[in-house]
Amino acid sequence: MQRSSAPSTARRAAALVWAVVLASLALAVLVTPAAGAAAAGTSQRATTFVLDSQTEWVVAPSAAPAGAPTGAALPPASFDLVLSARRAPAGALVDVVLYPRLLSRYDFKNAVREGPRGSPLATTAPAALTQLPRDPRVTGAHFVDLSVVQTAASTQGLRLGLACAPPTGSGTCTGVYPVVVELRRPNGGVLRRFTTFLTYVAGKSAHPLELAWVVPVDAPISLAPHPPGLAGAIEPLSAHEARSLETLISQLGAATSVPLTLDASPQTLQALDHAGADGRAAVSAVSALSADPSTDEVLARPYVPIDLGALAGAGEPTEIVAQMAAGTTVLRRLHVSATATPSPWVQTGLVGNDIARGLAQVHAAQLVLPDVNLAPTPGATSRGTWASTFPLTLSQGRSTTSVQAAETDTWLDGQFTALPRDPALAATQLLADLAMVHFERPNTDAVRGMVAVPPRRWVANPVFDRVLLAGLTQNPVVEPVTLSRFFSSVTPAGPRQLLRSGPGPVMSRTVARAVSRARLRLTSFDGAVAGRPPRAEAELDELLLASETDRLTPSRQAGGVSTVERLLDKQLRLVKFATETTYTLTARTGVIPITVVSGAKYTVVARLSVSGNKFLFPHRGTRRIIRLDHSTNASRVDVEARSSGDLPLHVTLTSPDGRLVFARTLLTVRSTATSLVGVVLTAVALAILLTWWARTWWSGRRRRRSWHAEPPGPGASAA
Numbered sequence: 001m002q003r004s005s006a007p008s009t010a011r012r013a014a015a016l017v018w019a020v021v022l023a024s025l026a027l028a029v030l031v032t033p034a035a036g037a038a039a040a041g042t043s044q045r046a047t048t049f050v051l052d053s054q055t056e057w058v059v060a061p062s063a064a065p066a067g068a069p070t071g072a073a074l075p076p077a078s079f080d081l082v083l084s085a086r087r088a089p090a091g092a093l094v095d096v097v098l099y100p101r102l103l104s105r106y107d108f109k110n111a112v113r114e115g116p117r118g119s120p121l122a123t124t125a126p127a128a129l130t131q132l133p134r135d136p137r138v139t140g141a142h143f144v145d146l147s148v149v150q151t152a153a154s155t156q157g158l159r160l161g162l163a164c165a166p167p168t169g170s171g172t173c174t175g176v177y178p179v180v181v182e183l184r185r186p187n188g189g190v191l192r193r194f195t196t197f198l199t200y201v202a203g204k205s206a207h208p209l210e211l212a213w214v215v216p217v218d219a220p221i222s223l224a225p226h227p228p229g230l231a232g233a234i235e236p237l238s239a240h241e242a243r244s245l246e247t248l249i250s251q252l253g254a255a256t257s258v259p260l261t262l263d264a265s266p267q268t269l270q271a272l273d274h275a276g277a278d279g280r281a282a283v284s285a286v287s288a289l290s291a292d293p294s295t296d297e298v299l300a301r302p303y304v305p306i307d308l309g310a311l312a313g314a315g316e317p318t319e320i321v322a323q324m325a326a327g328t329t330v331l332r333r334l335h336v337s338a339t340a341t342p343s344p345w346v347q348t349g350l351v352g353n354d355i356a357r358g359l360a361q362v363h364a365a366q367l368v369l370p371d372v373n374l375a376p377t378p379g380a381t382s383r384g385t386w387a388s389t390f391p392l393t394l395s396q397g398r399s400t401t402s403v404q405a406a407e408t409d410t411w412l413d414g415q416f417t418a419l420p421r422d423p424a425l426a427a428t429q430l431l432a433d434l435a436m437v438h439f440e441r442p443n444t445d446a447v448r449g450m451v452a453v454p455p456r457r458w459v460a461n462p463v464f465d466r467v468l469l470a471g472l473t474q475n476p477v478v479e480p481v482t483l484s485r486f487f488s489s490v491t492p493a494g495p496r497q498l499l500r501s502g503p504g505p506v507m508s509r510t511v512a513r514a515v516s517r518a519r520l521r522l523t524s525f526d527g528a529v530a531g532r533p534p535r536a537e538a539e540l541d542e543l544l545l546a547s548e549t550d551r552l553t554p555s556r557q558a559g560g561v562s563t564v565e566r567l568l569d570k571q572l573r574l575v576k577f578a579t580e581t582t583y584t585l586t587a588r589t590g591v592i593p594i595t596v597v598s599g600a601k602y603t604v605v606a607r608l609s610v611s612g613n614k615f616l617f618p619h620r621g622t623r624r625i626i627r628l629d630h631s632t633n634a635s636r637v638d639v640e641a642r643s644s645g646d647l648p649l650h651v652t653l654t655s656p657d658g659r660l661v662f663a664r665t666l667l668t669v670r671s672t673a674t675s676l677v678g679v680v681l682t683a684v685a686l687a688i689l690l691t692w693w694a695r696t697w698w699s700g701r702r703r704r705r706s707w708h709a710e711p712p713g714p715g716a717s718a719a
Contacts, residue, residue, distance in 0.1 A: 046087045047085070047086070047087050047088055047089070047183070047191055047192060048084070048085065048086045048087065048192075048421075049083065049084075049085045049088070049183040049191070049192035049193075049194070050083070050084050050194070050421070050422040050424065050425065051081065051082070051083060051084075051181070051194060051196055051422060051424045051425040051428065052082040052083065052084045052135070052138050052141050052424050052463075053082045053138075053424055053467060053470075054079075054080060054081045054082065054196060054424075054428060055078065055079050055080045055081075056199065056428065056431050056470070056471040056475070057199040057200070057201050057435070057475065057476060057477070058077045058078070058079050058148050058198060058199065058200050058201070059077060059201055059202075059203060059476070060074065060077065060150070060173060060174070060200060060201065060202050060203075061074040061075050061077060062203070074149070074150060074165075076147035076148055076149045076159065077147070077148045077149075078145065078146070078147065078148070079146040079147070079148045079160065079198055080143065080144065080145055080146065081096070081143075081144040081146065081181065081196075082135045082137075082138060082141050082142070082143055082144075083132075083141060083142050083144060083181065084138065084140060084141045084142075085129055085140075085142065085183060085192075086140065088129055088183060088191070089185060089186070089191070090186075091128065091185075091186035092128070092129045092130075092183055092184065092185065092186065092191065093126035093127065093128060093129065093183070093184040093185075093186065093188075094126065094127050094128075094129050094132065094142075094144065094181070094182070094183055094184070095123060095124050095125070095126045095127070095181075095182050095184065096123070096124045096144070096146060096160070096179060096180070096181050096182075097120045097122075097123045097124075097179070097180040097181075097182065098120060098121045098122045098123070098160045098161075098162075098177060098178075098179055098198070099111075099116035099117075099118060099120055099121060099177060099178040099179070099180070100118055100119075100121055100163075100177070101162075101164070101172075101173075101175040101176065101177050101200075102175065102176050102177070102178065102436060104440070105384070105385055105433070105436050105437060105440060108176065108197075108432070108433060108436045109411060111178045111195060111197075112195065112429055115178075115180065115195055116178035116180065116195065121152070121153075121160070121161060121162065121163050121177075122152070122153040122159070122160045122161045122163075124146065124157065124158050124159070124160070125157055125158070126184060127144075127158070129142060129183070132144060133145075144158070145158065146158050146159070146160055147159045147160065148160050148161075148162065148198070148200070149161050149162065150162050150163075150164050150165040150169070150173050151163065151165045151168075151169075152168060160179075160198075162177070162200065173200055173202075174200055174201055174202050174439065174442070175199075175200060175439050176197050176198070176199050176200075176432050176435050176436045176439060177197065177198040177199075177200065178195055178196075178197055178198075179195070179196050179197060179198050180193055180194075180195050181193065181194055181195075181196060194422065194425055196425060196428050196429070196432075197428065197429065197432035197435075199431070199432055199435045199477070201435075201476045201477055203476060204476045205438065205442065205476055205477045206443075207442065207443060207444060207445070207447070207448075208438065208475075208476070208477050208478055208479040209387065209434060209435075209437055209438040209448055209449060209450065209477060209478050209479070210447060210448065210449030210450075210478075210479050210480075210481050210485075210486055210489065210490055211434060211449065211450055211451075211452060211472070211478050211479065211480050211481065212261055212406075212449065212450075212451045212452070212480075212481055212482065212483045212485075212486035213260055213261065213452045213468075213472075213480060214261045214262075214263050214299075214346055214368070214451065214452065214453045214483060215248075215252060215260055215261065215262050215263065215454075216263050216264075216265075216453075216454060216458065217245065217248065217249065217262050217263065217264035217265065217268060217269070217286070218263075218264070218265035218267075218268040218305060219237055219241045219245060219265075219268045219271065220241075220551060221234070221267065221304060221546055221549050221551055221552065222234075222235040223235070223543075223546065223547065223552070223556060223559065223560045223563065224563075225559060225563075226563075227563065227567075229567070229570075230535075230536055230539040230540065230543070230567055231539075233539065233543045233563055233567065234267075234271075234542065234543060234546050236271055236274065236275065237268075237271045237272060237275050237279075242272060242275040242276070242278070242279055243278075244459060244460055245268070245272055245279075245282060245460070246272075246278050246279065246281075246282040247460070247462050248460040248462075248465060249282040249285050249286055250282070250285065251462065251465045251466060251469060252285075252289065252296075252465075252469075253285045253288065253289060254469075255469040255472075255473065256295075257473050257474070258469055258472045258473055258480045259295055259296060259480050259481050259482045259485070260289070260296045260297075260480070260482070261296070261297050261298075261299060261482050261483040261484075262286065262289065262290075262296065262297070262298045262299065263299050263301065263346055263453075264286060264298055264299070264301065264336070265301060265303075265304060265305055266301060266302075266303050266304075266326070266327040266330035266331050266334075267303050267304045267330070267542070267545075267546060269283055269286060269330065269331070269334055269336065270330050270334070273334060283334050283336075284335075286298065286334075286336055287334060287335045287336050287337075290336050290337040290338070291337065293337070293339060293482070293484070294482075294485075295482075296482065297339050297482045297483065297484060298331070298336055298337065298338050298339065299338065299339055299343055299344065299346065299483070300324070300327070300328065300331075300338040300339050300340075300341065300343040300362075301327050301338070302320070302323030302324055302326070302327045302362075302545075303323050303326035303327045303330065303542065303545045303546070304323070304545060304546050304548065304549040304551070305549055305550060305551055306320075306323055306548055306549055306550055307347075307349065307505055307507075307550040308320065308345065308347060308355055308358035308359070308361075308362065309347070309351055309352050309353075309354040309355035309358050309503075309504045309505060310354070310504070310505045310506050310507045310550065311323075311358060311507060311548065312354045312355065312356075312357040312358035312361065313352070313354035313357075313503045313504065313505070313506040313507070314506050314507035314509070314512040315512065316507065316512060316515060316516070316548075317357070317361050318519060319515060319519065319545075319548055320358060320361040320362065321361060322519075322541070322545060323545055323548070324361075324362055326541065326542065326545055339484060341363045342363045342364050342365045342366070343362075343363075343364060344364065344366040344367070344368060344483050344484060344487060345359060345362060345364040345366065345367050345368070346368045346453060346483075347367060347368065347369045347370075348370065348453065348456050349370070349456070349505065349550070350372075350373060350500075350504055350505050351369050351370075351373040351498065351504055352498070352500070352502055352503045352504015352505065353394050353395045353396065353498065353501070353502065353503060353504065354503045354504050354506070355367070355394065355504065356394035356395070356396045356401050356403075357396065359403060364403075365403055365404060366403065366404045366405070366406075366487050367392065367403050367404070367405045367406075368405070368406050368407075368408060368451050368453065368483070369392075369405060369407060369408070370407065370408050370410060370413075371386070371407040371408060371409055371410055372410060372499070373498055373499055373500075374392075374407055374496050374497070374498065374499055375496065375497045375498065375499045376499075377494075377496060384437070384440035384441050385409070385437045385440060385450075386407060386409075386493075387437060387448035387449055387450055387490075388446070388448065388449075388490060388491055388492060388493035389404055389405065389406045389449075389486075389487060389490050389491075389492045389493070390404075390405055390406075390492055390493045390494065390495060390496045391403070391404060391405070391492070391495045391496075392404075392405035392495070392496055392497075392498070393495055393496075393497060394498070395501070402495070404487060404492070405496070406449075406451050406486065406487065406490070407451070408451050408452070408453045409450060409451075409452075411433070412430065412433055412434075412450060412452055413452060413453055413454060413455055414455065415429055415430040415433065416430070416452075416454040416455060416458050416464070417454070417455055417457075417458055420461070423461040423463040423464035423467070424463050424464070424466075424467045426464055427463075427464045427465075427467035427468040427471065428467060428471070430452075430468065431467075431468065431471040431472070431475075431478070434450070434477075434478045435477050435478065437450065438477040438478065439477070442477075446491040447489050447490050447491045448490065448491070449481070449486050449489070449490035451483070451486065456551075507548075507554075507557075508554040508557070508558070510554070510558060511554055511557045511558050511561065514558060514561040514562070514565075515544070515547070515548060515561055517565075518544055518561050518564045518565055518568075519544065520659065521565070521568060521659070521660055522537075522540055522541060522544060522564075522568065524655040524657050524659040524660035525537065525540070525568060525571070525572075525655065525660055527605075527655055527656050527657055528604055528605055528606055528655040528656060528660065528662075529602055529603070529604065529605070530602075530603040530604070530605045530627065531602070531603055534600075534601065534602035536571055536600075536601075536602070537602075540564060540567060540568055540571070543560065543563065543564050543567070544560075544561065544564045546560060547559075547560025547561050547563075547564065571600070572660070572661070572662050572663075574598060574599040574600045575596065575597070575598050575599070575600060575604055575606070575628065575653065575662040575663055576596070576597055576662075576663045577594070577595065577596060577597070577651065577653070577663050577665040578594075578595035578596070578597055578632075580595070581665060581666065581667050581668060582667070582668045582669075582670065583667060583668070583669050583670070584669075584670045584672065585639070585641055585669050585670065585671045585672070586672055588640060588641055588671075589618070589638070589639070589640045589641075590638075590639060590641075591636045591637065591638055591639070592610075592636070592637045592639055592649065592667065592669060593634060593635075593636055594608065594610075594634070594635045594636070594637060594651060594667075595632060595633070595634050595635075596608075596626070596628055596632075596633045596634075596635065596653060596663075597631065597632055597633075598628040598630070598631055598632075598633060599631070600628075603627060603628065603629050604627075604628040604662070605625060605626075605627055605628075605656060606625070606626055606628060606653050606654060606655065606656070606662055607623055607624070607625055607626075607653070607654050607655065607656050607658060608623070608624050608625075608626050608635060608651070608652075608653055609622060609623045609651070609652045609653075609654065610622050610623075610637050610639075610649060610650065610651050610652075611649075611650045612639075612647065612648055612649040612650060612669075614641065614642050614643060614647040614648070615639045615640060615641060615642065615647065615649065615669075616639070616640040616642065617637070617638065617639060617640075618638055618640055625656060639669070641669065641671040643671065644671040644672060645670070645671060646668050646669070646670050647668070647669045647670075647671055648666055648667070648668060648669075649666070649667040649668070649669050650664070650665075650666055650667075651664065651665050651666075651667055652664040
């Protein structure tokens with residue numbers, strides 16, 4: 001048995017070894033290519049190649065140089081690119097490829113998505129990246145100086161030929177040209193590329209495209225789930241959020257020649273003002289921007305961003321009014337001048353007919369809404385991009401109303417967030433897009449315009465903002481204007497309709513009911529506070545308003561309203577009755593002292609109510625208004641006890657309107673006095689008792705006397 005088992009064990013061990021070896025080899029074969037590909041991918045991802053800035057438009061020379069022969073070619077114009085490349089391989093090359101002028105915005109969008117189509121007009125000679133001049137303004141950036149001519153480029157070099165001059169060209173040179181910039185390996189393979197655009201103009205247009213850039217100045221609202229007090233219920237701005245807003249406002253303030261419309265959230269400005277010295281400086285800059293509405297304007301806005309139609313559809317007009325009032329109060333306190341009523345209203349997201357009631361609440365006669373909400377108009381858009389204002393008809397039950405409206409372009413707005421890793425290129429593509437819209441109808445007598453509103457979750461990028469603001473300064477084909485100026489100057493077109501009929505988005509019914517209940521309680525609380533409103537009252541109101549923002553989910557909105565209720569109850573508990581609950585009344589009438597203790601740092605005006613079916617209240621009745629000015633406040637109640645013994649007296653302290661209960665208690669009044677009725681009844685009972693006793697005694701005595709006086713009978717004498 002031992003001899004036969006040894007060879008078997010050895011064979012099994014050898015087979016196991018061979019299996020392990022073969023498995024290792026197979027794993028190595030499979031892993032090595034994948035690892036190589038991953039390494040190559042890592043190396044490729046490690047190289048970045050982005051646009052830092054460029055010449056946003058090239059102006060055609062107006063004439064040939066003096067002394068040049070008749071018919072001589074116009075001199076070249078300059079087109080500069082500033083490129084940033086990091087971790088590029090040694091010997092990397094840069095070349096630039098120019099493509100034919102685009103004829104429609106549809107072609108422009110395809111060029112952005114997929115790259116330009118067709119044969120190139122010109123290609124520069126590859127230049128070594130390290131040999132390109134360094135840009136002194138940007139660390140690690142390289143400067144490419146290109147020459148643009150209207151003829152075809154005869155040599156490669158750094159010259160780009162538009163090939164638009166006769167006899168080979170049509171003579172129409174102005175327009176938008178795709179430009180592909182490539183970073184190549186030394187062996188010629190493309191390592192990185194991006195598509196930018198060259199805008200070629202003849203000079204300042206007589207009919208530029210008007211652009212109203214609505215700049216959101218707001219930060220996400222975050223509500224603490226279980227704050228210990230009012231101070232931390234709305235979380236403050238993070239350091240990153242504050243710096244981003246401060247940088248954005250600084251850039252907007254520096255662009256003095258670019259009219260802007262600021263859609264500033266009052267709550268965000270208030271939080272920024274509390275964020276420190278830099279935040280206060282930024283708020284002061286907003287105040288300075290708002291000083292002259294003809295150059296820059298700040299829209300009149302609610303305390304926090306809200307869905308106007310959703311609140312109106314939920315039947316909350318009171319909250320819309322409260323939102324606007326709070327926003328006005330905050331802006332006034334920060335010395336920010338908002339647009340006068342009626343102010344244009346900018347709506348993001350889906351829109352329904354309910355917005356008509358909301359617009360009436362905010363007194364707005366002009367509306368900006370996303371184009372996805374509007375029914376298509378093939379006849380109008382066949383002539384190019386929609387660039388007009390229009391009357392928008394909205395239904396309100398059986399009636400209709402019309403407001404002046406303008407649409408935001410989804411594609412245009414999307415470019416604000418399209419390239420987060422190359423923000424300069426994104427801004428350049430947006431500027432080229434605007435130029436493309438202008439060149440669709442460059443000579444029309446109608447004033448055309450577009451409204452640009454960044455997407456809701458847009459975060460300001462300093463590079464994007466720098467390039468865009470610089471590109472709008474003295475732009476020959478795009479004229480920036482304020483939103484109010486836009487509505488007054490852009491030529492209106494025919495009426496349009498909403499794509500979907502019906503009310504549109506509506507606030508959750510649960511949240512709406514909770515908001516209504518909290519508002520009623522806050523209103524009662526406001527009526528119970530005397531003099532200047534305390535900070536607690538303002539913070540409760542601000543928390544309720546912040547809970548209504550459409551930036552929160554319904555569950556977070558409900559959580560915010562619940563926090564309002566809980567913190568309001570905490571304020572109410574600051575007022576309470578003294579702990580003594582038993583009083584002795586030694587006479588039929590008397591005075592019961594009631595002591596109210598207040599821990600609030602403000603004066604409370606309350607209604608004191610007493611009741612008890614064992615008492616009469618002869619003088620001041622059962623209700624009175626009292627002022628709680630001190631920590632301990634005494635009040636006296638005249639009572640008349642109907643009986644003796646331990647008598648219950650109910651005492652309640654409410655707001656003046658009686659809707660909000662601060663405190664309630666049950667007092668025990670021990671009455672030891674005897675009433676006149678009781679004395680009379682007792683005397684009558686005693687008299688009756690004495691009379692009965694006297695009659696009974698006298699009757700018994702007479703019976704005894706008569707018995708002794710009666711003569712004895714015959715039987716008695718015989719005895």
